[in-house]
Amino acid sequence: MSRIHGGLPDYLAPGLSILFVGINPGLRSLEAGHHYAGSSNRFWKLLYEAKLVPD
Known part of the structure; x- marks a missing residue:
């Protein structure tokens, strides 16, 4: 049986x-309290490299 965790x-x-x-x-994102928080997730790095977020 799977466990249901709260969302963000x-x-x-x-x-x-x-x-x-x-x-x-x-689960890592839930623990951190923000989306795309896993250490292997490249979302934030790619967002920065695409110059979609400020320095």
């Missing part, structure tokens, strides 16, 4: 330029 809140605000949609955060 959505972060939406007026005037967004871009929206990333993810599904079912991993």
